[in-house]
Amino acid sequence: MSAAQDLHDLERTQLDSQWLYRQGDLVLGPLTGHQVVEKLYTGELTGETDVSASGPSGFRKLKDLDAFKLHVAKAAVKQRVEAEARAARARRNRARLITGGVAAVVAGGLGLGAWQIARYSAVYLPGVDRELDIQVDPPVITVAKRSVPEELFDYPGGPKPEKLPSKPSETTPDKPEKPEKVASASLSQKPERRASGGRPTGRVSTDADGLSTEVNYDQAAINRVVKQSQSTLYHCFKEEAERRPGFAAKVPLEFTIGNDGRVAQLWVDHPQLKKGPLFDCLLGEMKKWPFKPYTGERATVNLAFTIGKK
Template structure:
């Protein structure tokens, strides 16, 4: 009984004593035994911390002192539990951040996809764009007559070009035949040009007179096929007009186009009958799209297609 009492008294004395402790090369303190215990539970001191109550020469580890051994064990368990709780909390936070990042990425992807779909729909699907109204006149197909863009149209406010007069053919002296008495001279009559024919489908064929001099040209393009291609692909030009409307707020105009289809089936030339749109981004966009239209190759005279677009706000 006296030994237990002595041990209890020793622990009480150690807790009431003043202690110095080491941190690296520094000696700090003094602290009471109760302050040492508090620092054990906060993690500032551990069982390996050396302390001394008798001066610099008597340092011992806290885990070796009877008064602090129980507190060293309890503090170690407490700090371990707290560390595990902090780690679990950090894992949960990391998981929440990851889930939030994935959700944000999915939402941004859906938003970007919706933007692309709406842009595609507004350009390529008729009736989707409620702001810009585009109407197309039926195409007119003729034989190509001119290849110089400036000769195609006359614009308001521009001086009219003087018409080029057709130069009459030079007259050549005729050899006067020697007339024999009693025999009248025979006069050769010019044979008429053959009239052009048409196939049941409406495609012009054969020889067709195309100019005032009576020169005949051969037309072999299929008007029905050209009309089908124009009807199928004319909406691909809407994107060009919508982009022009973005560049020109309030853009509204009637824009007649005239393009020539080469014998290889590709659009070879384009003219825009509008004084402000003869050249520029709209012209380049229209020409680029028209070159993609798959017309059938054909021999003979080339075909010209006149197509007019009316652009305005709904």
């Protein structure tokens, strides 16, 4: 019993003593033995910390002192458990972040896709927009005027452009040919025929001034392209309706098809829409319409859209 009593007394003496401890090159303290135990459990000191109760020359590790061995072991277990708990919390937080990020990306992708589908449907698919009604009159195809230069075409409903004076020829014949001869010569021309011997590719007609015109465009083909492509203009009118709340009007269009099969000119017969965003949008879309190239006089197409609220 004396040995156990001596050990107990030694431990109590060590706990009541004043201790210095080292951290790196620093010597700190003094602390009572009970304060040393508290720092063990908070993790500020470990079993490898050097301490001394007899001055700077007597440092020993805490794990080698009988009074602190049990506390060193308990503190190590406590620190290990807390470290594992912190690691588990960190893993859970990372998993939540990854799951949340994936969910946000998926939701964003779905939302963007839904917005794109809704926008495409509202702009390009006829009948989807329940508030705006668009109706189209059948196209009327005529021959473009020859007597007026291209940049001076009549704007439907506008003033008539002045005719440019004819340029005199460099050599004047002694006896100019009479107009009626020119007309008769034009009428005597035969239309060009296909090499296979089928129907002619065009026809020759004479206008009021006695000038012959060669018409080779295919009206049926033009009608097909207009019917297939006219819905591409709907989004232009819907965008105009967004710019003009309550927009409702009949908008007649007239456009000329060049010999290369592309829309060359456009007129909008509406006093407020002759120029501006709607005109630019319509012309940009119509330039994409795939008409067939042809020779001879150019075709002019009249097309009217009626815009209103359902």
